[in-house]
Amino acid sequence: MIKDITIGQYIPGDTAVHNLDPRIKIIITFVFITLLFFVGNYFSYLYIVAFMGLAIGLSKISLKFIARGLKPLIVIIVLTVVLNAFMTQGEVIYRIWGLSITKEGLYQVGFMGQRLIFIITGASLVTLTTSPISLTYRIDKLLNPFKRIVVAANELAMIMTIPLIFITTILEDTDNIMKT
Secondary structure, three states: OOOOOOOOOOOOOOOOOOOHHHHHHHHHHHHHHHHOOOOOOOHHHHHHHHHHHHHHHHHOOOOHHHOOOOOOHHHHHHHHHHHHHOOOOEEEEEEEEEEEEEEHHHHHHHHHHHHHHHHHHHHHHHHHHHOHHHHHHHHHHHHHHHHHOOOOHHHHHHHHHHHHHHHHHHHHHHHHHHHH
């Protein structure tokens, strides 16, 4: 199970995505995730799929490896999707035990499920192609302007990347134990 966690892992490489400045990757990821919430129809997702396909292709990281990172989060994704199907008001399609599945709920579920998958995949791609140390350093640099308004940029950057470093260390230790 721990091998299936891709967020936080780093795979060294010499590709266009690996060599891109981590600040640019962070900004692109932030913009990408923000744009996901403005997508209003399923046709627009073709552009998102094309962008993700291009990024994954340029990174030369196996799509199978990236998809494996979704496996531990399937329960959360399914739970979110099911709850949205039952909790969205609208035209009732099916009723079970006093709960209703609505047409609008199913439409919402499609967007919600896809958004979650793309958010997880995008975040995974950043951590797979950027070392945790470099990520911490660059986040710190991105947060520097906020020091003027009394935000502890150094501490915030470290707090944001400690889980990534922790996961990487656990995975490396697990690999070493398995090899012996």
